[in-house]
Amino acid sequence: MPQSRRKNEIVGAIFPILPRHVPKLFDHNRDIFVKFTKLTNLRTGSTIVFYVSREKLLVGEGKIENIEKLNPEVVWSRYKDRIFLGKEEYDSYIKISPISGEKRKMRELTVFTLNKVKKYRKSFRSIYPVTSSGRYLTKGMVGEIRNLSMS
Numbered sequence: 621m622p623q624s625r626r627k628n629e630i631v632g633a634i635f636p637i638l639p640r641h642v643p644k645l646f647d648h649n650r651d652i653f654v655k656f657t658k659l660t661n662l663r664t665g666s667t668i669v670f671y672v673s674r675e676k677l678l679v680g681e682g683k684i685e686n687i688e689k690l691n692p693e694v695v696w697s698r699y700k701d702r703i704f705l706g707k708e709e710y711d712s713y714i715k716i717s718p719i720s721g722e723k724r725k726m727r728e729l730t731v732f733t734l735n736k737v738k739k740y741r742k743s744f745r746s747i748y749p750v751t752s753s754g755r756y757l758t759k760g761m762v763g764e765i766r767n768l769s770m771s
Contacts, residue, residue, distance in 0.1 A: 632667030
């Protein structure tokens, strides 16, 4: 594959989270991230970068170990102690988006099992716009984010 093509290959996504989710994701060893998303070109080994939407900050990342699409009730019964949300917040999340405030239309929840979850030493402003449903990242974009996370 030519160098320019590899640089543009989709290797991950940025997903928004709320500020209160940061400690749950990075400090409490939660390895399940759930999201209603139409971003379907993600696979095992892809990178998820976490974006605090209100502050527009990139705060950390994780590698996808497994992806499942499941009914929200099945997700909670299977993963409740590993999800980054508590029961009350999860129940609210599956009904209404905390970012847009809109009622959910999608019926299946995407469940990302993560490994190598790490918080960046210093959060930094995203150089890419991010919608409430997230955005794909190319190999070049992930490289730029990692370089910024080191500075």
